[in-house]
Amino acid sequence: MFTIEAVSDQFDQQIQQRIDDKTKPLGALGRLESLALTIARVQGKETLEITRPTMLVFAGDHGIAASGVSIAPSEVTAQMLLNFARGGAAINVFCRQLGWELELIDCGILQPLEGLKPGDCGKEIVNCRLGAGTNPIHRQAAMTLGAVHQGFELAKGRVVHHHSLGCNLLGLGDMGIGNSSSAAALMAAMLGLEAGDCVGRGTGIDAATLKRKTMLVEQALVQHHDELTDTYNKLACLGGFEIVQMTGAILAAAELRMLVLIDGFIATAAALCAVELMPACRDYLVFAHASAERGHQRMLQHLKAEPLLDLGMRLGEGSGAALALPLVQAAVNFYNDMASFAEAGVNKVV
Ligand SMILES: Cc1cc2ncn([C@H]3O[C@H](COP(=O)(O)O)[C@@H](O)[C@H]3O)c2cc1C
Numbered sequence: 545m546f547t548i549e550a551v552s553d554q555f556d557q558q559i560q561q562r563i564d565d566k567t568k569p570l571g572a573l574g575r576l577e578s579l580a581l582t583i584a585r586v587q588g589k590e591t592l593e594i595t596r597p598t599m600l601v602f603a604g605d606h607g608i609a610a611s612g613v614s615i616a617p618s619e620v621t622a623q624m625l626l627n628f629a630r631g632g633a634a635i636n637v638f639c640r641q642l643g644w645e646l647e648l649i650d651c652g653i654l655q656p657l658e659g660l661k662p663g664d665c666g667k668e669i670v671n672c673r674l675g676a677g678t679n680p681i682h683r684q685a686a687m688t689l690g691a692v693h694q695g696f697e698l699a700k701g702r703v704v705h706h707h708s709l710g711c712n713l714l715g716l717g718d719m720g721i722g723n724s725s726s727a728a729a730l731m732a733a734m735l736g737l738e739a740g741d742c743v744g745r746g747t748g749i750d751a752a753t754l755k756r757k758t759m760l761v762e763q764a765l766v767q768h769h770d771e772l773t774d775t776y777n778k779l780a781c782l783g784g785f786e787i788v789q790m791t792g793a794i795l796a797a798a799e800l801r802m803l804v805l806i807d808g809f810i811a812t813a814a815a816l817c818a819v820e821l822m823p824a825c826r827d828y829l830v831f832a833h834a835s836a837e838r839g840h841q842r843m844l845q846h847l848k849a850e851p852l853l854d855l856g857m858r859l860g861e862g863s864g865a866a867l868a869l870p871l872v873q874a875a876v877n878f879y880n881d882m883a884s885f886a887e888a889g890v891n892k893v894v
């Protein structure tokens with residue numbers, strides 16, 4: 545369904561030479577240097593550029609939320625989506641500040657926000673609905689395999705649309721009460737870990753709720769044990785409508801050689817799925833931040849990812865990815881614009 549080319553390492557030496565020739569001690573720009581190398585490999589050009597950076601926020605509801613695994617009930621998903629549409633959430637503030645375009649995508653919240661007139665809310669909510677919330681994963685499969693495939697197609701449509709408008713960097717965000725349970729279950733299935741190693745406090749649940757959440761995720765893993773044979777089935781059994789579409793968006797972006805900024809725990813679960821399905825897509829991913837959600841570090845280790853920021857954030861919405869954009873732009877700018885030792889007449893230091 546996707547054709548993804550791994551990036552070439554053919555020009556690595558030239559790229560590294562150009563970085564090392566800049567007027568600075570060798571390696572002194574730290575992680576920005578490896579970031580510039582990643583971007584240069586993906587873009588394969590002399591001059592790097594970030595154009596029309598676009599944050600896609602995928603929203604969906606989760607059947608497991610009715611069993612009390614979050615501080616909030618499912619209705620908050622739709623309420624927050626409306627808040628996004630009106631411009632009042634963290635992701636709106638950061639997108640405005642940092643120059644992201646923002647798109648809101650309903651992947652299957654409980655109650656569709658149909659009937660909203662343009663006057664009711666500032667921003668369109670794109671309809672990519674796969675259903676009205678998933679089934680509770682501790683009892684039955686979240687969705688059908690058909691829904692997974694349909695989700696990939698819908699996500700691809702959004703990514704192709706933004707690519708055609710000139711976007712070459714996507715950020716991926718999530719909104720879905722209960723989705724840290726689904727992400728933890730996917731993590732456990734993908735990394736071969738116990739529920740207890742993957743489940744965290746999500747929105748900030750207390751100890752009793754954490755115990756119940758861990759038990760339900762464990763139950764989901766036992767329930768679907770025999771069906772967790774490949775990534776599609778893992779997504780169908782344990783996923784969420786938004787996580788499926790985030791996975792599809794990563795694959796579609798990599799196919800188009802776009803860079804993708806990955807947010808926290810939920811977006812990284814989608815990245816795990818995408819990389820398991822098509823390992824070549826890993827080359828296009830930049831990990832924005834270390835979420836405070838338990839389990840995120842282990843996901844990052846598995847993906848050999850060094851996140852750019854560590855701010856103790858655990859929000860989702862794409863908020864961490866949004867904040868990393870200036871660092872991506874700084875990597876591009878130093879690579880393009882910094883003088884070399886020869887250009888500046890500075891003696892090269894090694
Ligand atoms: C008001 C509010 C705003 C949010 N923005 C993102 N999330 C985050 O919390 C949810 C995941 O945590 P859990 O699995 O514990 O429900 C997701 O919706 C995620 O985006 C929020 C959660 C709440 C309550």
Ligand SMILES: O=C(O)c1cccnc1
Nearest residue numbers: 808809810835858859860
């Ligand atoms: O890191 C995240 O993406 C996250 C953490 C907690 C709750 N929601 C999202």
